[in-house]
Amino acid sequence: MNEDQDNVPAGRQIKASFRERLSQFFLRIYSLYRFILRFFREAALPPYEYKEILNQFFQVGIKSLSIITLTGFITGLVFTKQSRSSLTGFGATSWLPSLMAIAIIRALAPLVSALIVAGKVGSNIGAELGSMKVTEQIEAMEVSSTNPFKFLVVSRILATTIIVPILAIYMAFIGLLGAFVNVYKNELTSFTTFFQSAFEKITFLDIYILIIKSAIYGFTIGVAGCFNGYNADQGTVGVGRAANTAVVASMFLIFVEEMIIVTVVNYFKQGLG
Amino acid sequence: MAKQLSSIDTRLPVISLRGVEKSFGHVPVLRGVDLDVYKGENVVILGRSGSGKSVLIRIIAGLLKPDRGSVNVLVKDISTLNTRELQVLRARIGFSFQSSALYDGMNVKDNLEFPLVRNNRHLSRQQINEAIAKVLDDVGLTKTLYQMPSELSGGQKKRIGIARTLILRPEIMLYDEPTAGLDPVTSVEINDLINEVQQLYNTSSVIITHDLTCARSTGDRLIMLSEGKFLKQGSFDEVFNTDDARIKGFYNYNFIAGK
Numbered sequence: 224m225n226e227d228q229d230n231v232p233a234g235r236q237i238k239a240s241f242r243e244r245l246s247q248f249f250l251r252i253y254s255l256y257r258f259i260l261r262f263f264r265e266a267a268l269p270p271y272e273y274k275e276i277l278n279q280f281f282q283v284g285i286k287s288l289s290i291i292t293l294t295g296f297i298t299g300l301v302f303t304k305q306s307r308s309s310l311t312g313f314g315a316t317s318w319l320p321s322l323m324a325i326a327i328i329r330a331l332a333p334l335v336s337a338l339i340v341a342g343k344v345g346s347n348i349g350a351e352l353g354s355m356k357v358t359e360q361i362e363a364m365e366v367s368s369t370n371p372f373k374f375l376v377v378s379r380i381l382a383t384t385i386i387v388p389i390l391a392i393y394m395a396f397i398g399l400l401g402a403f404v405n406v407y408k409n410e411l412t413s414f415t416t417f418f419q420s421a422f423e424k425i426t427f428l429d430i431y432i433l434i435i436k437s438a439i440y441g442f443t444i445g446v447a448g449c450f451n452g453y454n455a456d457q458g459t460v461g462v463g464r465a466a467n468t469a470v471v472a473s474m475f476l477i478f479v480e481e482m483i484i485v486t487v488v489n490y491f492k493q494g495l496g
Numbered sequence: 497m498a499k500q501l502s503s504i505d506t507r508l509p510v511i512s513l514r515g516v517e518k519s520f521g522h523v524p525v526l527r528g529v530d531l532d533v534y535k536g537e538n539v540v541i542l543g544r545s546g547s548g549k550s551v552l553i554r555i556i557a558g559l560l561k562p563d564r565g566s567v568n569v570l571v572k573d574i575s576t577l578n579t580r581e582l583q584v585l586r587a588r589i590g591f592s593f594q595s596s597a598l599y600d601g602m603n604v605k606d607n608l609e610f611p612l613v614r615n616n617r618h619l620s621r622q623q624i625n626e627a628i629a630k631v632l633d634d635v636g637l638t639k640t641l642y643q644m645p646s647e648l649s650g651g652q653k654k655r656i657g658i659a660r661t662l663i664l665r666p667e668i669m670l671y672d673e674p675t676a677g678l679d680p681v682t683s684v685e686i687n688d689l690i691n692e693v694q695q696l697y698n699t700s701s702v703i704i705t706h707d708l709t710c711a712r713s714t715g716d717r718l719i720m721l722s723e724g725k726f727l728k729q730g731s732f733d734e735v736f737n738t739d740d741a742r743i744k745g746f747y748n749y750n751f752i753a754g755k
Contacts, residue, residue: 354600363597366557366590367611367664368583 258450262380265373272378279382283344287390290339295394298331299323299401307409316410317420323402324421325429332395333433334481337440340387341473345448348379349469352452353462361453376453380445387441388434395433436484440477447473505535508571510668510700511556516565518551518724525551526562527724533668538694538701540715542708542735544746548724549704550594553670556702557591558582570667587615590661590699594673596653598645604656605641608632612663631659634696635689651682658689662697669693669701675710687713708747720746 303323310316352375355361364371403417412420448469455465509532518526525548533539543549554560555567558574567574572585598607608628613619619627632638635655645653654674661669674690675683687710694701703714711718712732719729722742728735736747 358600359593359595359597360599362554362559363591363593363599363660365559366586367614367660368587369611369614370579370583 254454255446255450258453259446261372262377262446265370266377266381270373272374275374275378276381279378280386283340283379283382283386284390286347287336287340287343287386288393290343291336291390291394292397294335294339295332295397296401298335298394299327299398299403300405301401302326302331302398303402303405307405319406320402320412320417320420321422321424324399324425327398327402328395328425328429328433330481330485332398333391333437333440334477336391336394337387337437337444337477338474340383340390340441341444341447341477342470344383345444345473346466346470348383348445348448349452349455350462350466352376352379352449353455353465356453356455357458357461372453376449379449380442383441383445383448384438385441387444388437391433391437432484432488436480439480439484443476443480444473447476508535509533509568510535510570511702512566512568513556514566516552516555516562516567518548518555518560518562525724526555528565529721529724529726531719531726533700533702535700536694536698538690538703538714538716540703540705540711540718541721542706542711542718542746543721544706547721549706549721550672552721553591553672553702553704557589557670558586587611587664588667590658590664590666590669592654592658592661592669592671592674594676596645596650596657598648598653598656598660600645603642603644604632604637604648607645607656608660608663611660615664627663631663634662634693635659649682650678651685654678654686655689658693662693665697666699669697669699671701671703671705673705673707674703675705675707680709683707683710684713686710690714706746 303319306319306322306326307316310318310322352361355375361371361375364374399418399421402421403412403414406412406417407414451465451469451472455461457464511531511533513529513531516526516529516531517524529548529552531539531552541549541552551560555562556569558567558569558577561575569585570588572581574582574585577585598604599610602610605628608631609624612624612627628641629638632641635658637652637655637659640648640652640656645656648656658669669690671690674686678686690701690703690710691714693699701714703710705711715732717729718732718735720727720735720743727740727743728738736743738744
């Protein structure tokens, strides 16, 4: 058998390996598609796992709150500091509040909060479900008449989808607070004046888009964590791989989604304008 | 150690498998298995690793679907049941996992409460606490109530795993390698517990093992599974009084090389 393989030209071996990987990739995409369909079906049908959903809200929110606060404040502070030097040259430092509000609300808050949740909660979901899978805990749940998909997967995806927008709004506020600290230190601008100036260029549409795209990112984090954890195999190696893939896949997808959303929003804004 | 065979009701099997086949990819694991387990009977299925024992027990529990054949459990054809009906049936079947499968994030009390509350939402706090105290007493671990699974020994985990299934008062118990990874003394204690459970709860049991001490002390009937087929069945002496090299090899490994 090995001798036969050795006799096959290298080019053909590479082609065969590529075909194998490609078919595995499409099989995984198909199972992901079925996983998402199952999520919507199970989420819609009773009984509902209210207690576990609330527990996951708490887990996702509380676990991310301190780091979201810290990074949000630093992001606002540092971005204001960096932007100041450019604007000072044009004598336009008075634009700083609205510039920072646009940057934070339209891009930084949803993106950074989603990336933090992906790293902190997404990996946790992947590792937790992966560990439960390889130690037969998911099967144990199934034989004790509990639907493990509804209990473990639906509750976690719902939690990330709902909590990430809340965290993004919170981060936007903390980020603007960081920006205010810098502006106050340099221009002695009052709190009220800063926020009035900051929200001059912000519309309700910006807030809606922040909420919608954060919900999409949250859904992505939940699906990536649950899909990889729920389908983990090969013992402890599989658990590590599930946690790692959950983070890498969700971060990559968040950037892709950001690009698509910004393109679509700009297209419609230009159309309206 | 095993109970009197007269207590087994052979009129109607509680588990009945006919022509069950299962493959993974191109690898056949079960090749036409027929099995009847009767009320009050402990059936031990013996075999080497990879012989299909765990697949068989998972098919009985409805965790895997057979490629061919019929599976009747408690007079219900599993293949015809919808998700809800399967959940109702599973509440009547206890499954003790090889790894015990205790929920890592919950203490012993919560592990026991989880299946009970989810299957009996009307129970009061007092009834829940009484049920937990009863099963912990039955498995001899009354002082572990607030311990986490990581704080328990292997034998204690097995006992709590069994208690978690007993709390629903199942009619059938399925044990997957109940003595795997345990020292000989703890293994004997688990074997005794399996027999006590059968008598206290009047269950029928399927015990998957490759441990002949466990098979001899718990089984009313032994079945030797090899390469997805039943080789021989009967009492311990009937099964091992044979010239079949595969069965003899299995016996010699357990009682000579394995000890």
